[in-house]
Amino acid sequence: MADERRRQFGAYLARLRRDAHKSQRQLAALLCAVSGTQSLTRNEVSRWERGERIPEAWLPFIAEVLGVPVGELERAAAHARGESDGPPFGAAMILSELIPPRDPLAPLATRAGRRIGSDDVANLAARVHGFRLADDVLAGGDLMAPVFRELIAAMRLYRESTHTEAVGSALLAQIGELAQIAGWIASDAGRHEKAEHVYRIGIEAARQAGNGPLVANLAGSLAYQLSNTGQERVGLDLARAALAEAGLDAPSKTRALFFDRVAWAHARAGEAQPAMQALGQAHDALSKADEDAPQWAYWVSAEELEVMDARVFTELHRPLRAVPLLTDVLSRYDATHAREVALYRSWLAVALADANEPEQAAEEARRVVSASADMASDRTASRARVVLQRLRDFEEVPEVRDVLHDHGHVLSA
Template sequence: MVRERRRQFGAYLARLRKRSGVSQRRLADMLCALSGVQSVTRNEVSRWERGARVPEAWLPFIAQALSAPLPDLARAAAYARGEEHGRLAGPTATLAELLPPGDALESLRARTGRRIGRDAVSVLAARVHGLRLADDVLAGGDLIAPAFRELSAAVHLHREATYTEETERALLVQVGELAQIAGWIASDAGRHEEAERAYTLGISAARQAGNGPLVANLAGSLAYQHANTGREREGVELARAAVTEAGSAAPAKTRALFLDRVAWAHTRVGEAQEAMRALGEAHDALTDADGAEEPAWAYWVSREELEVMDARVLTELRRPLRAVPLLSGVLGRYDATHARELALYRSWLAVALADANEPEQAAEEARQVIEVSGDLASERTAERSRTVLRRLQGFQDVPEVRALFDDHGHLLVA
């Protein structure tokens, strides 16, 4: 059954390639150029099209090369692996089940494993970045299984292969980066305990590699989860510790990101002054960019994303007159393929509009949030849908709000 599904995926990929008018060799060259890793050959593309392999981590680059919708490719690949609708047909394995017992990062050099070099690490780096790009357009429930498979494979590679000290440091960095995106994906899927395990594993890997900004990214990601899941004070302490860990020499985008997380953590405990100060420091950090090389995982940090956090903080602090213009401006120019982020940002706009006593507009935004969220395997968007409905409960005498509750009020029923 799976073999036949793989052949079907291969035929689908071949049709996309031929429709784009490129040869297998040309597609391989394009994927190498887009990923920055020279590891795809014409023979590898041929194996994909014959159904011998499914090119999981290469899907974002294939979508870009062939101008194909990534969600469609991802669903087809999931089906080829024996999954249904992008999710495992049976229960997904937890991280605890995937990782070996004991210290997951213990280097077992006494074993006779294959020797790897920087080329193998470069291939892993491309797969990690491919997973990040997939997370831009797919939700956590769609990605958690492949993310954990990748993390498990990377940990086993570290445990069982042999390598130089330089290669080990590079490998540990990739394990840390993979743990961060896997944790983020698990958190989006509502699997918070598994996310915390992944983040903790990644912190261990990044520390061993001596990569302070990566340690801070993992700690800041965990702090963000704490701030949103009832552990707000822990979130503040961890977010601040992450900034200290990164140090003042960290690249500008990373410092801005870490300070944004500090701002959000303070917001969640109602510390407005500290939150606003951290937001200002985040903007200063991005403005004071000194040309230092930014890590690949910071690719998405931008002035626009900082404005989104500004608006979120202002919304939580009940300052809607400042939040609404910011969110409206960002939403007007945001990438339409990033459905989850659009739904999340609209949810804060809906709340800000309700706070500004504009329930009709708030109901319109809320309806879009809920309708988009229904198609996403994301606990974040599901919870934000419930949050928006709860905020609008006091406006049910307004026809637009009443109609919204007639259609979607059941989402608040336990």
């Protein structure tokens, strides 16, 4: 653990240096100049960035040269030394782990492409939102190929075209938004490594565009995937880092989303009280929703927060709170969103089983398995297995026995 913390600190320090457009040699020279000593070399900076050493005495000078609050550096160093049991000091240290070592968005040295303007960005934005709306009604396996073709084309457009700085920044933001929906679609299709890779690209694009809430949305999306694929602690740290990255000035609707992801990450980690607190903070944020929310947050609503409430209650084995919420939401949820309906029914089935209502749980389970069989969605397939596994505790109940007889093969899929 100590080695891992030092490695994280080193990656964070390297990221700060690159953001300041300094080489290791240049950083060493600047540190010598401000400290009045000639004892520091590029090799020592390299050792810091590899996590071999923590630059204890140099922290104030590093802060001065790189324009970082010294307190932030000191908190990061304390975490690296193992003196802090909480998450790393903030977003940058965790997010530094997510940035590709080679920037796939770097413009070509010579741009031979056409000059583009705001209309081109607007057209891309319309296509990006079209993919979001398509994801509401189609599964990941159906959308993987077209969304990745669009992302590759958008990245090529940025790298090869000429444009003003403002247009370039707007284009980067759209690439970030497209990467987020592409990552979400890949994750739904069960392509988790591909999803993580594209989330990283999106984070870099959003950071270059100076769009903190979008960085947070991408990081939070990856945190959600990590929490659901056996990396609960990393997912929790990243979800909290995403919230910090967004900042207090982020639109209230987006903060509601980020708090919801923190709540889910706590629930997956088995931490009930912090999860409940984050749910309350999500509702508080949404109650202050303003008009500045980005288009990608169009789906965040009181109804969706209720769904997350119920999912957290189910994860924490509190069925008396989960069942009424899920029953109410499902009674009025848009039936065209078939994947979400199946997913929400899967949590209802588990909550009913926890409430010792196996007959009703079996009824919901049958609906979940039937729906998932017709979808190219790894999420629904995985949830179907979770539900059937939970019902095994009630095999003596006829309704449950029938479901397991009819669909037990799903458990070995």
